[in-house]
Amino acid sequence: LTFRLKILGANSAAPAFNRNQTSQVLQAGSVNFLIDCGEGTQLRIAKSGVKINKIDHILISHLHGDHFFGLVGLLSTMHLFGRDKALNIYCPSPLQEIIDLQFKYSDTRLNFPVNYLFTDKTNDDLIFENKEITVNKFLLDHSIFCTGFLFREKPGKRKIIPGKIPAGLSIPDMLKLKEGLDITNDEGEVIYKNSEYTFSPKKPISYAYCSDTKYDESIIDIIQGVDLLYHEATFGNDMSDRATETFHSTAQQAAEIAKKANAGKLLIGHYSVRYRELAPLLEEARNIFPNSDLAIEGETYDLEIKTVDA
């Protein structure tokens, strides 16, 4: 499995300096997740090479316009381009009312079903699962209800540690060990403890998305050890009061979260329109967490699969 993240926009409230509002596509195996959908996202999906009707899941973190104003236009275009399969939208519940109202007055009936799956105030709960991955949403601390999303590859089959295959192990028991189960005898006693005979050949990959939030340590346990963390960094640290006031973070704060969560890599984004140059934000983050980068519209970030030797 690979995770490929395409940044479609990483600016905050308004477009500026050729940077557009927030949107990303995460390609996780064969599934494309569209994460947030600022105005004009459909144009940037087209540029990215992702076919809009290959997107079956849209996740909206919250109802500030820079995260969803492009959704109604995207749905219209999916309709115009002949979509008939269902689309799943994970979002705060009022979004359905907003979309429905616009289609009511334009007398539009979409040719495809839209399943709205409303996010609620439960923290760190599963919202999507297939054979290969899970997606959890978790609560962020923003001025309105807002959630982040954590995408995790499921652990793969375990491998038997070379030289450790017990003599006379039956094929069914071998398969059980690979599934991660212990082998017991008829009395229910463990005769081969899984962890002593197997190892996981790879570390499952994971990606966490924190769209709009003030500095909030309560997310650290949830995203602990994530391979890639996208965390908003609307301001530089000289604006930390303004960040707190507006329920946003500074680049330094994003980096502190990445460090405390032992993230593999940090991408910052959601830049204020006040910043023409982003290098100072990056430098600020790298001072705390060296493996930081800027989320740049149009760029692709691949999550490497880490294989583990026994």
Next chain:
Amino acid sequence: LTFRLKILGANSAAPAFNRNQTSQVLQAGSVNFLIDCGEGTQLRIAKSGVKINKIDHILISHLHGDHFFGLVGLLSTMHLFGRDKALNIYCPSPLQEIIDLQFKYSDTRLNFPVNYLFTDKTNDDLIFENKEITVNKFLLDHSIFCTGFLFREKPGKRKIIPGKIPAGLSIPDMLKLKEGLDITNDEGEVIYKNSEYTFSPKKPISYAYCSDTKYDESIIDIIQGVDLLYHEATFGNDMSDRATETFHSTAQQAAEIAKKANAGKLLIGHYSVRYRELAPLLEEARNIFPNSDLAIEGETYDLEIKTVDA
């Protein structure tokens, strides 16, 4: 006075071939009118060189998304960029509900007042007037309620025909003649009939905008003699059945309207996403009405002032 029309988008339902959905700016003297506002219009206003907070009047023809999905984002950006003066929006009444709902859930209170001036089913009525111009709206024949807009320069002061100044004409009477009034004696009898002594030094300029409509001769009287007519031409004439079904026009039909209305010039637009090449639509229009052109995103069309000799 000059009229300067900037095309911000001239495609129909979806963006395609680097063409975006409908929007225009008409600069009429010192007033900027934004006419329709498809998704991403704010980006194209910025490109056009028009300052968004120099737009005080927005006219929305109807509530199909390709004509208004960019409005809520534009209002958000006007707010972010510090607007405090009132904005007037001329539109079908449900648009206010659509905009208000989005700002309600994003907990946004705009820093500036928005005056909604709802269009209704009255035909050819005045919706805007200042010293120099008038704007009338008129009804179009589309699948949902839709209006066109007619922008007209007011007639300027009249001039006395050289050699015709009556001997002994007083200054106050001279000014009356220039205002277009007849001069009467104390008994109320006309002694100098205005039309015999004066002429209009120029033909007032005018621009008519017909966003989405099927072929409809009822507009011809209203737009008669207009200098520049923008008329939708969603399809070519081979698709005339489809045009009728969807309440749209073909390029040939747009040209027939221009011809019957004795327009000075025709601009066609609102191209279907099926057309990569627009030249066949233009050729079709020119076969009927030679002074036809394509509305091209990013281009500017100046309306010439015609001076008239006595």
